[in-house]
Amino acid sequence: MLRMNSVSKVYRTDTVETHALREFSLSVEEGEFVSVTGPSGSGKTTFLNIAGLLEELTDGSYELDGRDISSLNDRERSRVRNEKIGFIFQSFNLIPELDIFDNVDVPLRYRGLKSAERRRRVERCLELVGLASRMKHLPAQLSGGQQQRVAIARALAGEPRFLLADEPTGNLDTHMADSVMELLAEINAGGTTIIMVTHELTLADRAKRNIFVRDGNVSDGYGSDASPELHFASAANA
Amino acid sequence: MEFGPIWRAMLRNKGGFLLIALQIAVTMTIMVNAIAIIQERSRNIARPSGLDEANTFTLVSVSIGEDMDNKSLIDEDLDLLRGMPGVLNATASNSMPLLQSGWSEGLTLEPGEGKSDSSSALYFADEHTADTFALNFVEGANFEPNQVEWRNHEVNDWPPFVIVSRALAEDLFPDETGSYVGKTFYIDDDNPVNIIGVVERMQAAWQGWSGLERSMLVPQRQDWNFTRYIVRTEPGYREELMPEIEDMLVKSNPDRIIQSVRSMDEVRKLAYLGDAAMIRILTFIVALLTVITGLGIVGLASFNVSRRTRQIGIRRALGATRPAIVRHFMVENLLVSVIGIGVGGILAVALNMFMVEAFALEPLAWYVIPAAMSVLLIVGQLAVAGPARKASNVTPAIATRSV
Numbered sequence: 001m002l003r004m005n006s007v008s009k010v011y012r013t014d015t016v017e018t019h020a021l022r023e024f025s026l027s028v029e030e031g032e033f034v035s036v037t038g039p040s041g042s043g044k045t046t047f048l049n050i051a052g053l054l055e056e057l058t059d060g061s062y063e064l065d066g067r068d069i070s071s072l073n074d075r076e077r078s079r080v081r082n083e084k085i086g087f088i089f090q091s092f093n094l095i096p097e098l099d100i101f102d103n104v105d106v107p108l109r110y111r112g113l114k115s116a117e118r119r120r121r122v123e124r125c126l127e128l129v130g131l132a133s134r135m136k137h138l139p140a141q142l143s144g145g146q147q148q149r150v151a152i153a154r155a156l157a158g159e160p161r162f163l164l165a166d167e168p169t170g171n172l173d174t175h176m177a178d179s180v181m182e183l184l185a186e187i188n189a190g191g192t193t194i195i196m197v198t199h200e201l202t203l204a205d206r207a208k209r210n211i212f213v214r215d216g217n218v219s220d221g222y223g224s225d226a227s228p229e230l231h232f233a234s235a236a237n238a
Numbered sequence: 239m240e241f242g243p244i245w246r247a248m249l250r251n252k253g254g255f256l257l258i259a260l261q262i263a264v265t266m267t268i269m270v271n272a273i274a275i276i277q278e279r280s281r282n283i284a285r286p287s288g289l290d291e292a293n294t295f296t297l298v299s300v301s302i303g304e305d306m307d308n309k310s311l312i313d314e315d316l317d318l319l320r321g322m323p324g325v326l327n328a329t330a331s332n333s334m335p336l337l338q339s340g341w342s343e344g345l346t347l348e349p350g351e352g353k354s355d356s357s358s359a360l361y362f363a364d365e366h367t368a369d370t371f372a373l374n375f376v377e378g379a380n381f382e383p384n385q386v387e388w389r390n391h392e393v394n395d396w397p398p399f400v401i402v403s404r405a406l407a408e409d410l411f412p413d414e415t416g417s418y419v420g421k422t423f424y425i426d427d428d429n430p431v432n433i434i435g436v437v438e439r440m441q442a443a444w445q446g447w448s449g450l451e452r453s454m455l456v457p458q459r460q461d462w463n464f465t466r467y468i469v470r471t472e473p474g475y476r477e478e479l480m481p482e483i484e485d486m487l488v489k490s491n492p493d494r495i496i497q498s499v500r501s502m503d504e505v506r507k508l509a510y511l512g513d514a515a516m517i518r519i520l521t522f523i524v525a526l527l528t529v530i531t532g533l534g535i536v537g538l539a540s541f542n543v544s545r546r547t548r549q550i551g552i553r554r555a556l557g558a559t560r561p562a563i564v565r566h567f568m569v570e571n572l573l574v575s576v577i578g579i580g581v582g583g584i585l586a587v588a589l590n591m592f593m594v595e596a597f598a599l600e601p602l603a604w605y606v607i608p609a610a611m612s613v614l615l616i617v618g619q620l621a622v623a624g625p626a627r628k629a630s631n632v633t634p635a636i637a638t639r640s641v
Contacts, residue, residue: 045638054555054635075559081634082557093552093637097247107556109240138250154556166638 001162001193002028002051007060009046009216020046022216024060028195030161033188035204036197038213044197045166047213051195052085052164053077065161082110086155086192090167092147094139094154100126101135104154111158125153129183145176152183162193169203181206244570255570258538259578262614265531266582270610271589272520274602279513283506285450287335288403288439290372291502293326293471295480296334301463303493308461309388311491318490319467320366322483324475329370330465331361333443335453336502336509340443345410349428356409356423358402359442359453362389362460368401370470371440376404378419378435381457390461396425397457401435405451445509476501531614532621535574539567539625543632550629551636560630567626568619575618579611586610 009021021043028034038044049055050062053069062069065084072080087093094103101122108118126132129149131142139147148168155163165184169177181203188194188208196207204210211218248255299315301308312330319328333340340361344354361367364386368375378401385399402410407418414421421433442453471479480499487496500508507514543550550563558566586607593599 049635049638052555052638054638055633075561078554078557078559078562081555087555087637089552089637093548093555095247095549095552097250098243099246102243102246105243106553109243110553110557110559110562158557 001030001032001065002026002195003061003063004051005061007050007062008058009043009050009055010058020216021050021057024216024218026211026218028162028193030193031188031191033185033194033208034196034211035207035209036195036211036213037199037201037204040199042213043216044213046216047218048164048166048195048197052087053081078110082107082158084161086158086160086163088148088151088155088163088165088168090170092139092144092151092171094147094150096139099136099138100131100142100150103139103150104157107154107158121157121159122153125157126150128156129153143176144172145179148172148176148180149183152180152187156187156192160192162195163187165194165196165198167198168196169198169200177203240566241569241573244566245573248570248573254538254541255574258534259574259581261531261534262575262578262618263582263585265527266579266610266614267585267589268527269524269614270582270586270602270606271593272524273606273610274590274593274599276517276520276524277603277606278600279517282445283510283513283517285441286439287441287502287506288371288373288437289335289502290470291506293473293476294370294372294468294502295471295476295500296337296466296468296502296505297480297484297487297499298497299465299467299487299494300497301465301494306463306493308463308465309459311494312459312465314490315465315467315487316366318486319469319483322479322486324472324479325483326470326472327366327370328467328469329364329367330459330467331363331367332460332466333359333361334371334466334468334505335441335443336445336505337443338445338509342442343425346424346427347410349424349430351427353427356406356452357449358406359444359447359449361440361453361455362458363401363455364457364459367455367468368435368437370468372470373401373437373440376436376438377417378433380435381455386457386459388461389458394426396429396431398430398432399434399457400431401437401455402433403440403451403453404436404438405449406454407433407436409449409452445513528613528617532617535571535618535621536625539571539622540628542567542570543625543629546629547632548636548639550632551634554632554634555637563630563632564623564626567622567629571618571622572615575615579614582614583607583611 004024004026007021007024011018011020024047036044036047050057057070064080095106104122104125105118108121123132126135129152131146131149131153134142142150169180172180184194185206198204301311316328316330319325340359342357342359345356345358346353347355365381365383368380381399387397410423411418411421418433418436422430424430439451440453442450444450469483480501484496484499553563590602594601
């Protein structure tokens with residue numbers, strides 16, 4: 001499903017060169033629920049940006065769904081993001097001027113789906129996250145948990161092959177966080193691959209596989225020398 | 239196209255958009271009416287005088303010698319002028335079309351004081367005047383030499399024949415469907431005159447007068463010390479002959495002054511100086527307003543791009559291509575522009591109706607409003623193109639950055 005091989009990402013300014021990812025390699029199979037943890041500045045978000053085609057890699061190779069991503073132009077990358085990837089962001093990233101229906105509808109419009117099909121998908125996804133009755137509400141009229149559910153509905157509406165979640169419970173209280181995690185587990189049970197970046201070890205533990213990132217490199221719980229538990233302990237102490 | 243969501247989002251954040259729509263509406267209103275005035279002034283300037291303007295010029299002879307025989311001087315001058323190689327014809331008159339000074343008379347169809355059925359500019363003329371003016375007879379004939387008489391300051395008689403412009407004939411006899419030749423009207427209350435000829439066009443001396451097209455030739459020559467000569471040359475000879483003729487007349491009789499040597503182009507330019515200035519000022523105002531409106535749109539669009547950088551990144555992350563982001567801002571601007579030009583169109587028509595009523599302006603040509611709408615739509619779209627392109631360069635990675 002997702003294969004990164006020796007991926008590097010370097011940010012350059014006139015005077016500074018920052019290596020955010022170094023020789024980063026990772027494989028994620030279809031249907032997996034992978035959590036990615038690591039200390040601040042370890043490269044988690046950079047990994048997520050590259051995995052989600054939000055940024056281009058500097059070196060290495062990246063295959064998504066059997067397709068070499070590094071050769072795609074901007075239009076093709078936008079299309080892959082729209083059709084194959086669903087995003088869930090820490091700060092929800094709903095568009096404040098649009099009501100809930102229109103927010104969920106955004107990626108579907110970019111795909112060019114017909115109005116009836118879009119309506120069907122938006123209503124189904126909002127029903128799935130329990131917000132069908134709030135379609136005409138603005139994001140500001142919803143709680144944080146409800147806004148994140150809308151964001152999940154938006155991510156699901158495109159029927160993506162995999163979901164990228166960036167600290168999806170970071171702005172939520174424990175109760176709401178549990179509810180969102182349950183929803184993600186349900187979605188994963190339906191066959192959708194999920195990669196979730198989080199700094200909360202208890203949440204990471206609810207994934208099927210845990211990845212620890214440090215200094216722009218990956219330690220896979222299933223392939224590294226150290227156990228995931230050690231990595232978590234290390235992260236917790238960092 | 240996502241008109242619906244963009245429209246709904248604009249309604250929830252309408253302050254800036256309304257201001258720009260208002261600016262577009264005001265620009266539209268002023269632009270349309272300024273164009274209407276420019277068109278009217280341009281039409282006025284383009285009206286033909288009836289003369290062979292490209293080959294005509296005028297000059298004035300003022301006698302300064304004591305006991306000058308003006309009649310002889312005029313005859314000698316005209317003989318010299320008509321005999322000059324390159325000159326087609328020449329005449330002496332009190333004025334000429336568009337000169338801005340002249341003689342006018344009230345006209346009546348019945349004799350009697352205090353009546354006025356029409357009014358007309360009046361040019362004293364001889365049998366050469368019609369040809370010098372290059373007038374086109376639509377009916378009747380020119381004066382015979384024996385019909386032309388002298389007129390001086392002591393004599394206020396009117397000859398029994400005149401040649402009139404068609405506009406004057408139509409104004410005097412609006413119900414006439416046949417010939418105007420032979421018709422009688424009265425000058426100066428009770429002096430009957432017969433129409434012996436009708437010319438297609440001969441403008442009055444005053445470009446701003448509502449009766450500009452009404453004028454007539456009276457077969458009289460002025461025995462005054464102030465004589466205006468009008469000279470028509472062969473094509474291409476005018477500029478060369480103007481100084482030569484001036485020198486020739488000065489040398490032929492030093493007891494007079496030759497002045498105001500002007501080509502018909504200069505006469506026309508002086509007559510329409512105010513109109514030309516008005517056209518330039520209004521054109522400048524329209525251009526300035528259009529530029530200011532364009533800059534206003536650039537400003538609002540740039541502000542919106544800065545304010546919504548994160549939102550643009552989110553849209554990019556959700557699959558918006560760069561052209562889709564450009565399109566988003568273009569559509570947003572299109573909606574604002576449509577509101578602005580819609581309101582502006584209504585205001586423009588209302589203002590034009592007022593101006594037609596208050597200042598006797600001609601009503602708007604049907605195509606001015608759609609043309610102004612198209613211009614403002616194009617200006618709006620061009621103005622927003624830069625900020626929209628800048629927006630399309632926002633990286634989608636901004637969506638994962640902390641607020």
